Amino acid sequence: MRIGVITFPGSLDDVDAARAVRLAGGEPVALWHADHDLKDVDAVVLPGGFSYGDYLRAGAIAARSPLMQDVVTAAHGGMPVLGICNGFQVLCEAGLLPGALTRNSHLHFRNRDQLLRVERADTAWTSDYADGQEILIPVKNGEGRYVAADAGLDRLEGEGRVVFRYVGGNPNGSSRDIAGVTSENGRVVGLMPHPEHAVEDLTGPSTDGLGFFTSVLKAVVAA
Amino acid sequence: MSIDTVENAARTPDDEQPWAELGLKPDEYARIRDILGRRPTTAELAMYSVMWSEHCSYKSSKVHLRRFGDLPKSDALLVGIGENAGVVDVGDGLAVTFKVESHNHPSYVEPYQGAATGVGGIVRDILTMGARPIAVMDSLRFGRADAPDTARVLPGVVAGVGGYGNCLGLPNVGGELLFDDCYAGNPLVNALCVGVMKHEDVHLAKAEGVGNKVILFGARTGGDGIGGVSVLASETFDAEGPAKRPAVQVGDPFTEKLLIEACLELFQQDLVTGIQDLGGAGLSCATSELASAGTGGMHVDLDAVPLRDSTLTPAEILMSESQERMCAIVEPGKVAEFLAVCRKWDVLATVIGEVTDGDRLTVDWHGERIVDVPPRTVAHEGPVYERPMARPQDLDALQADDPARLPRPTTPAELQAHWLAVVSSPDGADKSWVTEQYDRYVRGNTVLAQPEDAGVVRLDEESNRGIALSLDGNARFARLDPYTGAKLNLAEAYRNVAATGAKPLAVTNCLNFGSPENPEVMWQFAEAVRGLADGCRELGLPVTGGNVSLYNQTGDVAINPTPVIGVLGVHDDVRTRVPAGWRTAGETVLLLGETKAELGGSAWASVVHGHLGGRPPAVDLAAERALADLLTALAGQGLVGSAHDLADGGLAQALTESALRYGVGARLALGDDPFTALFSESAGRVLVTTSDPGAVKTAAQWGGVPVTELGTTGGDALEVAGLTLPLAELRAAWSATLPALFGGPEHSTPLTVPAGTVPTS
Numbered sequence: 001m002r003i004g005v006i007t008f009p010g011s012l013d014d015v016d017a018a019r020a021v022r023l024a025g026g027e028p029v030a031l032w033h034a035d036h037d038l039k040d041v042d043a044v045v046l047p048g049g050f051s052y053g054d055y056l057r058a059g060a061i062a063a064r065s066p067l068m069q070d071v072v073t074a075a076h077g078g079m080p081v082l083g084i085c086n087g088f089q090v091l092c093e094a095g096l097l098p099g100a101l102t103r104n105s106h107l108h109f110r111n112r113d114q115l116l117r118v119e120r121a122d123t124a125w126t127s128d129y130a131d132g133q134e135i136l137i138p139v140k141n142g143e144g145r146y147v148a149a150d151a152g153l154d155r156l157e158g159e160g161r162v163v164f165r166y167v168g169g170n171p172n173g174s175s176r177d178i179a180g181v182t183s184e185n186g187r188v189v190g191l192m193p194h195p196e197h198a199v200e201d202l203t204g205p206s207t208d209g210l211g212f213f214t215s216v217l218k219a220v221v222a223a
Numbered sequence: 224m225s226i227d228t229v230e231n232a233a234r235t236p237d238d239e240q241p242w243a244e245l246g247l248k249p250d251e252y253a254r255i256r257d258i259l260g261r262r263p264t265t266a267e268l269a270m271y272s273v274m275w276s277e278h279c280s281y282k283s284s285k286v287h288l289r290r291f292g293d294l295p296k297s298d299a300l301l302v303g304i305g306e307n308a309g310v311v312d313v314g315d316g317l318a319v320t321f322k323v324e325s326h327n328h329p330s331y332v333e334p335y336q337g338a339a340t341g342v343g344g345i346v347r348d349i350l351t352m353g354a355r356p357i358a359v360m361d362s363l364r365f366g367r368a369d370a371p372d373t374a375r376v377l378p379g380v381v382a383g384v385g386g387y388g389n390c391l392g393l394p395n396v397g398g399e400l401l402f403d404d405c406y407a408g409n410p411l412v413n414a415l416c417v418g419v420m421k422h423e424d425v426h427l428a429k430a431e432g433v434g435n436k437v438i439l440f441g442a443r444t445g446g447d448g449i450g451g452v453s454v455l456a457s458e459t460f461d462a463e464g465p466a467k468r469p470a471v472q473v474g475d476p477f478t479e480k481l482l483i484e485a486c487l488e489l490f491q492q493d494l495v496t497g498i499q500d501l502g503g504a505g506l507s508c509a510t511s512e513l514a515s516a517g518t519g520g521m522h523v524d525l526d527a528v529p530l531r532d533s534t535l536t537p538a539e540i541l542m543s544e545s546q547e548r549m550c551a552i553v554e555p556g557k558v559a560e561f562l563a564v565c566r567k568w569d570v571l572a573t574v575i576g577e578v579t580d581g582d583r584l585t586v587d588w589h590g591e592r593i594v595d596v597p598p599r600t601v602a603h604e605g606p607v608y609e610r611p612m613a614r615p616q617d618l619d620a621l622q623a624d625d626p627a628r629l630p631r632p633t634t635p636a637e638l639q640a641h642w643l644a645v646v647s648s649p650d651g652a653d654k655s656w657v658t659e660q661y662d663r664y665v666r667g668n669t670v671l672a673q674p675e676d677a678g679v680v681r682l683d684e685e686s687n688r689g690i691a692l693s694l695d696g697n698a699r700f701a702r703l704d705p706y707t708g709a710k711l712n713l714a715e716a717y718r719n720v721a722a723t724g725a726k727p728l729a730v731t732n733c734l735n736f737g738s739p740e741n742p743e744v745m746w747q748f749a750e751a752v753r754g755l756a757d758g759c760r761e762l763g764l765p766v767t768g769g770n771v772s773l774y775n776q777t778g779d780v781a782i783n784p785t786p787v788i789g790v791l792g793v794h795d796d797v798r799t800r801v802p803a804g805w806r807t808a809g810e811t812v813l814l815l816g817e818t819k820a821e822l823g824g825s826a827w828a829s830v831v832h833g834h835l836g837g838r839p840p841a842v843d844l845a846a847e848r849a850l851a852d853l854l855t856a857l858a859g860q861g862l863v864g865s866a867h868d869l870a871d872g873g874l875a876q877a878l879t880e881s882a883l884r885y886g887v888g889a890r891l892a893l894g895d896d897p898f899t900a901l902f903s904e905s906a907g908r909v910l911v912t913t914s915d916p917g918a919v920k921t922a923a924q925w926g927g928v929p930v931t932e933l934g935t936t937g938g939d940a941l942e943v944a945g946l947t948l949p950l951a952e953l954r955a956a957w958s959a960t961l962p963a964l965f966g967g968p969e970h971s972t973p974l975t976v977p978a979g980t981v982p983t984s
Contacts, residue, residue, distance in 0.1 A: 009569060010477050012392030016667040019684075048665075050390045053477025109385050109660045138664050142389075197664040202798060203681070204664075 001217050004031040004041035006071075006087075008062045012049030013084065013196060020196040021045070024213030033065040042220040043080040043124070044071055046087025048140075048194060058101060058143045059089030068094055080124035080216050081188045085141055088180070088190030097181055097190045098156065099148035104141065105173025111140035113205040114193055115167040116179050123163060123186040124219035128211040135208035137198040139171050139179075144192040146174035146181075156181060164191050187219075226537070227265040228591045236262050245272035251606055258600045266586065266593040269538035270601055273504035274511060277773055280605035283739035284771040287749050290756035297765035299728050302425060307348040307500065308418075309767025310425055311729045313793045315688055318425060320352045321417040323362070323694065323733040323789050325772035329471045330412040334379025338412050339387035339474040340448075343546050345416040346391060347500035350483055351549070353426035353490050354418025357666065358680050359388045361398040361414050362694045362733070362787045363657075366407030368649035368964050373402070376410050378965055383474075384414065385660040390476035391483065394669045395661035396678025398694055399787075402649045405698075408777030413733040413770075413787050415694055419682050424490060428499040430517035430552045430578050435496055437510070437523060438558070440565055440572035441482045441548040444506070445531035448472035448544025478547040478570075485568035486549065494561045497552035507541045507601070509550040510576075511584055514598035517552075519582030521598065526588060527575040537588040552578060612749055613742035622703060624836030626822040631898050635945045638897060641831050642948070643956045645872045645902070646879045648830040652960035653883075670797045674880065676719040676868045681797045689797035691725035693717075696735075696787030697871065699824035700839035705747045709754035709786045710842045714906050715870050716790035717762060721851035722866040722909050724801045724858025725792030730759055732769035732788050737781020739773045747784040748773075755786060761844040764790070801858045803867040804884025808937030810864050811916040812889055814874070816850060816908030817929045820899050826872040827902035846907045846928075853926040854909060862918055869908040875901040877910050882941055883954050890942040891934035897944035912936055 003021040005028055007014045018028035029041050033051075038044070051062035062068065068090070075081045075096050083091035091097045104110060115136055118129040129135065148156070153175055156162055164180035172192070180191025195209030232238075240262065242252040247268075255263050255271050263271060277283060292304055301318055302310035308322035326341025342359060349356045361384045365373045388395050393416070430437070448471060489495050497517065499509045506528070514521040525537050535543070553561050558574065565572035579585075584601070586594035615621075632638040645651050654674060663672040670689060671679035677693040695715040701708030717727045732755060737744040759766055775782045794800060822828055823837030857863045869877045874893075882888055893900040913919045916932065923930040941948045 010390070010480055012390075012480075012665050013667075016665070019667055049392060050477060050480075053390065053475070053480075055477070108382070109389055109662075111659050111662050111664070112655075140389075140662050140664060194664065197667060200667075202670055203667055 001026045002029050002041045004029045004044040006031045008033040008051035010051045011047050013047040016196040017045045017047040020199045020213050023199050033067050036066050038070050043216050046083040046090050048085035059093040062090045063093035075188050082125050083190035091190045096188050102145045103143050109142035110171050114139040116164045117167045120163045123182045125189040125212045125215050128215040136206045137193050137195050137209045139193040144172040146178045229595045232264045233261045247272050266538045269542045270507040273507050274601045275605040279504050282606045283608050283610050285607050287752040291766040300765045304768050307351045318422050320354045323413050323415040324770045326412045333471040334376045335383040336473050338380040338383030340472045341412050341414045342387040343474050344502045345414045349416040349418035351500045353424045354420040356418045358396045359393045359416050363400045364406045364411035367404050368402045381657050387476045389662045391480050392665045394663045394665050396672040405782045409775040409782050411735050429497040430513035433580050435578040436553045436574045437576040438551045439575045442478050443529045443531040444543050445545045449542050472544045472546050474546050481568045485570045488564050494557045495551050499550050501548035505543045511598040511601040514584045515602035520579035521584050522579045523576035523586045610739050610745045611742045612746040615743040626828045626837045629832045639946045642875045645830050647956040647960050651872045653958040656961035675803050676722045679800050687796045689794040691720045691723045691792040693719035694789045696785050698783035698785040702783040703824050703839045705750035705784045706754035707839050709751040710758040712788040713758040714847045716788045718868050720790045720792035721854040722868050725794045727790050727792045729767045729791045730764050735772045735785040737776040751786045799858050801866045805881050805887040805936045806885050810912040810936045812933045813911050814931045815928050818903050819905045821903050821905045825904045840906050842906050849927050853928050863911045863913050865912045867910045873902045873904050888938040888940045889936045893944045
């Protein structure tokens with residue numbers, strides 16, 4: 001199962017995402033932002049980092065890179081896409097997910113181990129979790145505060161498109177404690193916390209993040 | 224604009240030159256004229272002034288630093304002092320390079336950019352050796368935590384260290400944060416970077432091979448940081464305070480990230496003959512050092528240098544400290560491939576010159592010669608001073624002022640009050656407010672990070688080989704006795720690394736002192752260097768390099784001598800690492816090492832009585848060595864569940880940190896002098912917990928390490944010597960301090976992970 005991991009200039013957690021794919025039993029495939037080439041992958045991960053140094057707006061420039069045009073087309077065709085942190089910002093900027101990520105309410109970069117509640121266990125990236133399950137994975141961002149207009153938030157909630165919510169403290173002031181959202185078809189998921197940093201006992205606060213990557217392998221087989 | 228050419232300089236020997244404004248002394252200027260046989264051109268004067276600055280030339284410290292070179296040869300040392308950073312063999316064909324550098328003065332003037340570019344500079348030093356940077360650490364000192372200026376400087380410094388390191392994708396795995404009035408006008412920002420490479424990938428800063436091209440790559444050259452090393456870092460701040468803003472550089476971590484990836488690809492494709500980063504003294508430093516370390520000849524065409532500001536003069540271009548620039552020596556046949564790799568990473572690269580026959584460094588501007596110098600005289604044969612030294616006049620009185628006279632707590636309630644005061648003081652308090660602003664997870668190899676005793680990073684996912692690193696610099700001890708203080712700092716860093724189960728291997732340092740023109744400061748410096756060198760000899764460790772920061776004083780007030788010592792250790796298998804926090808109830812708590820009544824320079828004396836006096840604790844490096852050997856063996860056999868070094872704040876501090884990490888208390892007995900047991904800062908002690916106390920005691924006896932059983936972990940309080948300290952109360956005191964001082968708009972209590980939910984392997 002080939003899972004692509006995109007490297008933009010300034011991507012940082014691409015090695016981590018590739019490792020998580022490998023530990024889950026998939027084959028990580030390195031994708032380069034400037035190529036129009038998805039290399040026949042079955043799913044794509046947009047990793048964390050500071051693509052283009054967060055210049056203009058976080059994710060804004062990366063969302064317009066050549067490869068992202070292919071990702072948007074593939075996503076509309078049903079390919080599973082996961083955006084983590086900066087990847088989530090890129091997906092919002094690319095119009096694949098609603099809402100926007102803005103400066104944390106307390107104005108600091110914040111890195112801590114964070115509890116999340118899984119609100120939707122039926123997306124391409126969350127099927128190995130149970131509805132309502134709490135997972136512990138790192139969060140680390142300076143611009144992770146999820147915002148959208150109230151009407152938009154109401155619609156998201158109504159359509160059940162909030163996938164994760166912060167539990168035990170909101171690390172960045174996100175509206176309604178939203179940590180991650182999904183597309184209408186449940187194939188595209190974006191979240192600020194970092195599941196790829198919770199895949200080994202040795203280096204993570206838990207191995208709770210592995211479920212993202214095992215879930216997508218099943219989603220790809222089922223598709 | 225007329226250009227001061229070599230020809231013109233020879234013709235006009237009597238022209239007045241602004242050597243004093245550039246930080247040169249009269250005899251130094253005279254020596255430059257002797258070397259050249261004429262007056263220097265404006266551009267040459269600029270080069271000599273920055274390269275002969277204290278910061279670049281080590282002119283006051285060199286005669287003392289030779290002690291490190293005289294240490295016995297170590298088999299582990301692949302590259303020693305003199306290169307951008309030392310390189311150590313860590314086994315399996317892997318080499319590690321690490322170094323600490325100060326960015327004190329810029330961080331006072333412009334906290335965010337000063338600290339950010341401090342990280343950027345040390346990362347480039349590591350990259351220059353051919354290594355992939357894998358982690359950073361920071362050792363910080365500020366004035367009193369409640370001083371108004373600390374509220375200006377600290378948040379900016381922390382955001383700068385975080386902003387740059389986070390954006391580079393380097394985990395911050397540890398460091399220090401301490402406060403003392405002596406740093407009010409001179410905060411210290413010492414940044415460490417560590418990198419890893421294969422033995423065969425080590426690169427050196429040398430310009431060799433006549434006809435090879437000199438390529439400048441990275442950011443364009445601008446007007447920032449001109450004279451940073453000479454005017455800013457090598458002079459004392461005057462009473463008017465910081466007004467030297469133009470001399471501080473501005474960082475762009477995104478460009479540096481691209482520079483890192485481009486460099487690593489260039490190394491991998493073997494496209495680089497020699498390489499040097501542009502840091503302090505910019506192009507002057509890079510060209511003269513590359514030429515001086517090589518065959519000596521180099522020609523540079525300054526018109527080729529890409530500029531941010533077209534109005535810069537040639538002297539300014541040579542002195543600019545614009546960040547994110549590197550200089551490489553490349554064979555002509557490889558230039559096209561070199562430029563292609565840079566294009567891939569959107570890194571600007573320009574051929575600016577070539578290696579020439581002979582032994583002169585020449586620079587042209589608009590077709591005219593403006594520099595013609597022997598590069599060794601610029602880079603390696605600068606002035607060397609044997610500065611006068613004098614034992615500080617107040618030292619006898621200070622040492623005689625024994626803390627034994629200080630009132631001690633007599634009731635359990637007083638003991639508890641003192642305990643809470645120490646652990647909630649800014650030095651003792653929870654540092655999450657700072658460390659949460661640093662990414663500790665990126666790259667996925669961080670095994671231990673702050674608040675652990677040492678940062679532990681995995682180097683290889685197959686073999687699980689890894690390293691441990693600690694930075695320690697107690698300045699109170701060094702003030703009371705710089706020789707012993709430097710040894711104590713070495714011992715603490717060594718012990719911290721060993722507490723995680725690593726085998727200590729090599730030493731680096733960042734020596735922060737006042738003005739070398741003050742004989743008392745010079746004496747402190749010489750004593751600290753002697754102490755560190757003797758300590759390394761006793762522990763059998765090499766010094767791989769280091770950094771000296773002098774002139775850390777405002778007016779007549781120098782900082783306390785602050786030798787920050789870094790120790791690198793190796794883990795054959797990082798899976799056996801030992802954390803500092805207690806995870807499980809029912810383990811036996813043992814204290815390894817011996818506690819004496821040693822309170823001179825202690826946190827207790829400082830926090831409770833505002834007192835600094837007496838003698839620092841005695842240091843016994845043979846005992847430290849026995850303790851480290853024992854800790855490494857215990858970790859290897861999986862015999863201990865936790866290990867935590869005792870240092871500032873003694874046992875009170877260590878118990879607090881170990882208990883609060885996962886919310887596991889303990890019931891402990893401390894004998895008939897609980898005060899000394901809790902607050903003494905005797906060296907050579909580590910707190911361990913174990914489910915097999917018999918085996919640990921036997922191992923300790925065999926290793927000649929004294930061992931005392933204190934009690935058992937469990938419960939939600941520390942029950943010690945007649946006191947009951949509920950963990951909730953302890954946590955409230957310990958974690959409130961920094962948010963209350965620096966909190967900003969919002970600060971929720973950090974999530975506490977309940978005991979037992981964190982898996983152990």
